[in-house]
Amino acid sequence: MMKPDRKLGPQGKTIDALHFEHVNPTGFGHAVPLWFFPARDCGVARIYLYYKGGIAHHGEGLLHRAMHQLMLSGTADSPAETIHATLESLGATADGTADLLYCQHTIGARSSKLADAFRRFLEFRNGAVFPDSELEVYRTAAASELKSRMATPRYWSYRKLMEQMVGSGHFQGQFTNLEDYAAITPALLRTAAEEVWNPANLFVVICGDLNEPQLADIRAIWQEHGAAFAATPRDPKSWTHAAHQPVHVEHAVANTNQVSIYFGKSELDIPDSGYYKMLVLNTLLGGFFGSRLMQNIREQKGLTYGIHSSLLKPGPHYQWLVSSDVKAENKALVIEEIKREMQELREVSVSADELGKVQQYLCGNIKMGFDGIFSMAARVRELQVHGRDYSFMDSALQEIRAVSPEEIQSLAYNFLDPNSFYIASAGAV
C-alpha cells in the first residue's frame, strides 16, 4: 500500500559519483601512521593529531576534556600568555578537544609556518604543567557554562534519557556535576596527558599545501620532539549497559514554558554493510528539512521550530535519537505524532518519488562531506575510530541509491517500533 499525498522535500539534482583519493598511511615516525592529503596553491595546511582512545576508552570525560583544553596553559618556563602569543605571532592555531571515541589536537597555519608551529606545540605540550591559576580559570568558566546549560530543558531531556537508557555504568550515562570540577588537579591532568600520548593510540592526518621539504621538516620535528611516550597504553575501561524495559521519564525544570523531548533507542545491532540503508530510513523519518517529522510536526501542524532524528555510532553499536522542543501544552500531541510517524513507516510503503528525493538529498549531503581538502581528515578519522576501510565510503552512493521501498518498510518494521524507544521529557512537565 502506498500513500500518494505525502508532502515531499525539495527537488535535488542527481549526484553521480564520489571522487576522492585513496591515500594510504605512511610512517610518520615513532610507529605512528600518517595520512597526507596534499593540496596545491592554497597556502595553508593543518596537522591533525588523533588519539583513538576517547572518553569511551578512558572514562573520566571531564578530566580528559579539561586536559585537552588546558594542554597549552603553561610550562615551567612559559606562562599561557607567552604560549598563545608565540602561536599567534606565527598566525597559527592549536586546538584540543575530547570526544567519545577520539580526542584530537589540530595545529593549523600558513604552509611556511606550520613546521615551526608544530615544533612549538610539541615543546609546550611535552612541558605542560597545568598551572593551578589556569586550572582555576578553566573551572570557573566551565562551571559557569554548565550552570547555564543546566537551566535549559534541552540539557535535562538528554541527560535523563541517557541516564535511563544506557545507565550510569556506561560512558554516555556519566554526566558532570558542578561540584566535580573541584576534583581536577594538575597532577591528574599530567597523568592523563601522559597516558593518551602513546604510539599505539595515535594517528596523524596532514592536509594542505606542503611541499616535500616542508613535510620532511615536520617529520624531523616529530622525530625529535614527539617521543615523550608513556611506557604502556592504558587498558580500555569496561562499561555496562542498562538492561530494562523502555520507560517515559519526566523531569521538571523551573522558569520555562517549554518542554524538550527526546526519544532514544540504544544497542542497535546493525552491521556496517547495512548502515546506508538505515541512514536512508533515518533521513526519511527526521534527518532533513523535508523529512516526515519536520513536514508534519513543524510545517503542517506548527508545533515546533525544529525536530530532528539521528543515527549515531557512539561505540560498537548504533543509537537512534529523535529530539524536539515544544510548548508545554503541545507535549503529548508531539509525542503521539512522533510515534504515529514511526508506526506509519512500519505499515505503509514509502513512494518511489519520496524515497528518490531522500536518496538524492543524502547523496548530495555525503558528497558535500568531501568538499575541500581539510574534510578528508574527518573522513579518515571516522574510518579509523570505527575500524573501517575506504570501501565503506566507496560504496556509499550506490548503496543509498539501491535501497528499495520494501527494504525501508522492513527496516522500519524491525527497528522503529515506537514502544521500543525510551522517552524523556524535561521542562514544564
Added chain:
Amino acid sequence: MAFRTPAYAELDWPVAGLLADICGGSETSPLHVELVKEQGLFASAEAFHMKGLSEGLWMVYGILNEGRTHEEGEAALRGILDRCSTDIPSEERLVRCRNMATTRLLFEETNPMNRAQKLCYYENIGLLEHAGKEAALLDAVNLSHLKQWAAEHLRPEKSNVIYYSPRA
C-alpha cells in the same frame, strides 16, 4: 555592549575586525587577561565585529562571575574600550592579530562553498573587484587607524548595553 558600525561597502571592516581581535579575540587579549584571569570579574569575555550589508555591530560581552554586579562589569568593559584609542593597540598585538586574520582568510578560501558565498556577497554590494583582496586591506591597517576608529565609534554615548539575568 554593542556599537553600530558602517556598512560593509565602506571598507573599514578590517579596522573594526582587527580592533575586536586585539581587544578581546584571544587568550592574550586584555579582556581575557585583565578581566577574566587577573580580576576574576568574568567567567569569559570577548569582543567581535559582525559585518553587515547595511550597518554592522561591534560587540563586547562578559559573563559575570558570582557575586559581581552588572555595574562593575559594565565599568570594567568600558575601561578596556576607553583604552582602545590609547595604549591597547600596539604594533606587536597588531602584527599577531593580522597574522591570525590572514591565515583565517586563507583557510576560508579552501572551501568551495565559502568562496562562492564570498563572491556573491561582493557582487551583491557592487564591489566584486574587492573579492580576494581582503589580505591587502588587512595589511594596510596601522595603529593610528585603530586608535582613530576606536575614538570615533566606541564612545559611551554610542553604546547599547543589555544586562541579562537568567532567573535562578
